[in-house]
Amino acid sequence: MKILIIEDEVELAESIATYLTDENYRCEFAMDYQQALQKTEFHQYDCILLDLMLPGGDGMKILEKLKAENKADGLIIISAKNSLDDKIKGLQIGADDYLAKPFHLQELAARIYSVIRRRHFTNSNIIEEHELKIDLLAKTVYAKEEVVPLTKKELNLLLYFISNKNRVVSKNALAEHLSGDLADMMDNHDFIYAHIKNLKRKLTEADCGNYLKTVYGTGYKWEG
Incomplete structure (x- = not known):
């Protein structure tokens, strides 16, 4: 899952990123208003952390x-x-949550998790998709009650596909999801093919159906 931290306090931004990286999130930064506009215009994130000043x-204005x-x-x-006025205005415009500084990083991570869960997975900690069961809190995937040993990136890919099921996901979108800004610097998508190949193999070995389809010349689609 990909997070954008819009925060000009470098020490705080880095502290947030360090904590969230340990929680299996991939973090990017915007340190001022113009960087934030550019990032949000050209990239998509699972959750944005937005400082107002x-x-x-x-x-x-970015939220608007x-x-x-x-x-x-x-x-x-x-x-x-x-x-109170800032909280009400932000929530009325469309923010999912408002957290006043100073805050505990553990609470911030819990709120991020809650936002992503509500937006992508119908507010449940357990996702059931075909014969798969995914425990979001434990970050564990089961197929017919047996653990499927996915890496962090493979789990990230699986969740991304399921949250976009029945839609064709382009190779460029996958590259950006996995690598963010670095995607533009890559000559090819070999690293995507490798992760998807491994994900498909592990799901097949766990006797899962072939739900992850290749859409030739375009990308991939999870059939839900």
Whole structure:
């Protein structure tokens, strides 16, 4: 799962990223208003952490722009501005949550998890898809009650496909999901093929049906 941290306090941003990386999230940064606009315009995230007081502009304007464009990214405001008016305005515009600074990183991670769960997985900690059962809290996949030994990236891919089931996911979208900004610097998509090949093999070995289809020349689709 991919997180964008829009925060100009470098130490806080790095602290958040370190904690969330240990929780199996991949983090990117925007340190000012213009960087945040660029990132949110050209990339999609599972959850955005938005500071309201940014160099070069008002973070609330970014939220307004995202909602005006019907962007599907989850969003949590993280701000030292702990006024009731700011909370109400942010939530009315469309933020999923509001967390005042200072906060505990464990609480932030729990709120991120809750936003992603609500948006992608109908607010459940357990996803049941065909003969698969995925425990989001334990980060464990079962097929017919047996554990499927997926790596972090393979689990990330599986969740991404299931959250976009019955849609064709392009190779470029997969590259960005797995690698973020680095995707533009890559000459080919060999690393995607390798991860998908391993994911398919492990699901087949677990006697799962062939739900992950290759759409030739375009990408892949999980048939739900």
